[in-house]
């Protein structure tokens with residue numbers, strides 16, 4: 001399963017094409033829209049989210065509620081486009097006096113993007129580099145989640161840090177319903193309150209905040225991914241997908257960086273046999289991945305997001321026209337989008353896992369994938 005997206009933040013629409021979708025996957029459009037809505041909310045989100053109410057129009061690939069084995073195309077309208085018809089006009093020439101953005105923001109794609117593409121208007125870059133594009137990914141991810149649901153795999157997320165406020169949560173026992181009910185996606189209500197206060201303080205100071213969230217996946221069978229070829233290794237595929245999300249600066253699986261400071265016996269998960277449950281583990285330091293494959297335990301990815309680069313109290317920049325010092329441009333922005341990024345990360349993880357399941361169990365239709373999965377389950381059960 002692959003996806004490609006198109007669309008600018010203030011263009012007419014965001015478009016996604018998901019290809020290699022097997023036939024027979026039940027698609028409930030309201031579940032796609034639910035994920036789009038989950039991405040939009042969150043304490044610290046900016047004014048744009050009050051304009052948009054993202055909905056995916058299913059353009060192709062679904063008939064009578066099920067995929068038919070053709071690419072699934074989805075379109076999300078940008079309501080804000082109505083306010084940008086002149087600035088984002090498709091047809092030329094550029095009108096005299098049309099405003100240009102010339103003050104690149106440190107931390108965004110603005111400067112290197114405009115150097116790379118030889119534009120004198122940073123808007124050409126920021127329109128596409130904007131995290132608005134991640135709505136498309138969430139829509140694509142909802143299709144992947146629908147396939148995973150057919151094989152009993154669930155992808156969820158929660159936030160464990162915003163700025164300097166963090167909490168310790170066990171990914172195996174986390175109360176996901178509490179995370180879903182929280183406007184910072186944090187199931188610890190005391191920490192959540194401090195996170196909100198930190199976001200308020202950052203907003204007052206013209207600052208922005210990053211944080212850390214966890215994506216956990218349950219219901220996985222062992223052996224998905226591969227050890228034999230670099231391109232099959234699931235850690236690499238998941239890591240790449242997560243790092244493709246704007247503002248993501250780090251990913252670890254299981255104990256991740258902390259395991260580098262421990263001895264081996266404290267890091268690896270002893271293998272045990274439990275009658276009824278079969279071969280399993282006493283612990284899950286590995287975060288569900290060993291040798292580039294799932295090992296049947298809960299997959300735990302911990303992801304670090306940097307603070308959003310658009311600052312209401314801007315950093316120093318240089319005007320790309322005059323080369324004179326200037327304040328970085330102030331686009332309307334979020335103070336904190338960590339809860340939203342967690343929803344985007346669910347989508348990226350789901351897309352990688354759906355593709356890896358299809359690599360192992362078949363590409364054509366859900367019935368064959370399920371039959372192959374059941375045969376595999378039976379073979380490895382002892």
Ligand code: EPS
Nearest residue numbers: 009046048129130131132308332333334
């Ligand atoms: C976003 C839409 C954008 C930004 C934000 C995320 O809309 P606008 O630019 O019209 O306000 O609010 O993007 C960024 C913070 C960024 O740095 O790219 C969205 O839909 O998530």
